Amino acid sequence: MIIVKSIEQLSQNPFKPPFALIPTMGNLHSGHINLLRLAINKNFNPVVSIFVNPLQFGPNEDLKSYPRSLERDLDVLKENNCHGVFIPEQEEILKNIEKLIAPISDKLCGKSRPGHFDGVVTIVNRLFEVIKPEACVFGAKDFQQQLIIKHLIKEKHRHIKFLSAPTQRDENGLALSSRNNYLNESEKIEASLIFKFLSGMSSELKLLSRVNQKNFLSELKSIQEKYQKKIEEKGFEVDYLELLDPETLERFEYNSNKMLIAIAVFFKEVRLIDNLVIDLASSSQ
Numbered sequence: 179m180i181i182v183k184s185i186e187q188l189s190q191n192p193f194k195p196p197f198a199l200i201p202t203m204g205n206l207h208s209g210h211i212n213l214l215r216l217a218i219n220k221n222f223n224p225v226v227s228i229f230v231n232p233l234q235f236g237p238n239e240d241l242k243s244y245p246r247s248l249e250r251d252l253d254v255l256k257e258n259n260c261h262g263v264f265i266p267e268q269e270e271i272l273k274n275i276e277k278l279i280a281p282i283s284d285k286l287c288g289k290s291r292p293g294h295f296d297g298v299v300t301i302v303n304r305l306f307e308v309i310k311p312e313a314c315v316f317g318a319k320d321f322q323q324q325l326i327i328k329h330l331i332k333e334k335h336r337h338i339k340f341l342s343a344p345t346q347r348d349e350n351g352l353a354l355s356s357r358n359n360y361l362n363e364s365e366k367i368e369a370s371l372i373f374k375f376l377s378g379m380s381s382e383l384k385l386l387s388r389v390n391q392k393n394f395l396s397e398l399k400s401i402q403e404k405y406q407k408k409i410e411e412k413g414f415e416v417d418y419l420e421l422l423d424p425e426t427l428e429r430f431e432y433n434s435n436k437m438l439i440a441i442a443v444f445f446k447e448v449r450l451i452d453n454l455v456i457d458l459a460s461s462s463q
Contacts, residue, residue: 179255180262185270185308193262198222198313198341201305203230205245209346209354211258213315216343222313223261227305229271233297245359264309275304280326285427286440287322287451290417295326302327306335313339317346319353321440321453322427345452347373353452360448369445371412372452376439379405380456383421383437387458395432409443417442417449424455435459 180192198217202210210226217224228251235241248265255263280288280295288295306314314331316324324342331338346354351373352366361369382401387394398421406419421430424438440453 179252179260181252182262182264183266185266188264188308188310193225193309194223196222196312197225197261198315198339199305199309199311200224200226200315201302202226202228203244203356204228204251205247205356205359206251206254207346207354207356207358209317209319211254212346213317213343214255214258214260216341217313217315218259220313220341222341224259224315225262225264225309225311226255226260227264227266227309229264229266229268229301229305231297231301232268233272233300234294235297236291236293239291240357245356264305271301271304275300278303278330281329282322282325282427285322285422286418286420287442290442295323298323299326299330303330303334306330306338311338313341315341315343317343318455319345319355319452321424321438321455325427351377353450355450357448357450361446365446368413369450372409372414372441372443372450375405375409376441376452376454379439380454383439384456384458384460395430398430409441413445415444417444 182188182192200213200217214224214226228248230244230246232241252263278296278299280299283295316327318324328340331340348354350367350370352358352370358366379401386397402419402421406416409416420440422428422438422440423430423433424436430437435458436455437458438453438455442449442451
């Protein structure tokens with residue numbers, strides 16, 4: 179496994195093409211390893227960057243306490259046939275950086291965390307520029323982030339192929355996240371109710387679209403409010419629960435059969451996000 183710690187080293191083209199970049203902030207879990215395996219399955223050498231991005235944290239967020247486990251991360255990557263790792267110093271990455279403004283960042287997580295996606299897209303753009311991958315891999319759990327990175331590629335990096343990996347979940351359905359480490363095992367089981375509520379909404383929305391399509395749009399708000407109340411009754415503080423067009427993140431208007439159910443909650447002071455993209459024309463989950 180090739181370990182690179184500076185942009186100067188990158189100028190020597192240490193990674194064997196074609197390779198796919200997997201940007202991470204470390205504290206790796208099996209969801210990250212799934213991204214790595216997807217790159218391998220698509221015939222790209224996986225290159226993982228580990229950089230805790232200060233630009234995507236707000237003033238009252240967990241930058242200082244964000245879990246870091248570099249030595250363990252390197253062991254995990256080596257065990258899973260990672261081709262290369264880029265571990266830059268903060269000062270070098272941020273020096274003379276081009277600051278970008280993310281599109282569609284006034285909705286969902288962007289609305290709740292002003293400036294977050296500007297920080298994400300600024301650093302990802304920098305990584306694309308210095309690493310020069312042929313492809314990149316992002317997870318579907320961060321759905322809004324995926325749309326923003328796709329826009330970045332379209333505008334500035336058309337040669338990079340975008341690969342999307344499905345959301346990875348634990349045995350109870352909780353979407354894997356580095357922030358899950360803030361929760362103990364019993365709290366993780368409680369938090370898995372998020373996915374159960376999303377699945378319940380999915381089933382109810384699909385049924386409604388089949389039996390009462392005429393009144394479907396007018397019923398959406400009541401279904402949304404019903405499930406938000408259910409979630410709050412279980413001790414979750416709901417940041418947002420939205421039913422949206424997955425292409426635009428605008429309110430769902432039946433322009434297609436695809437709908438995004440997106441949620442963010444605070445549980446035990448930990449912010450957790452999840453989503454489902456459902457096909458209203460399908461009877462399956």
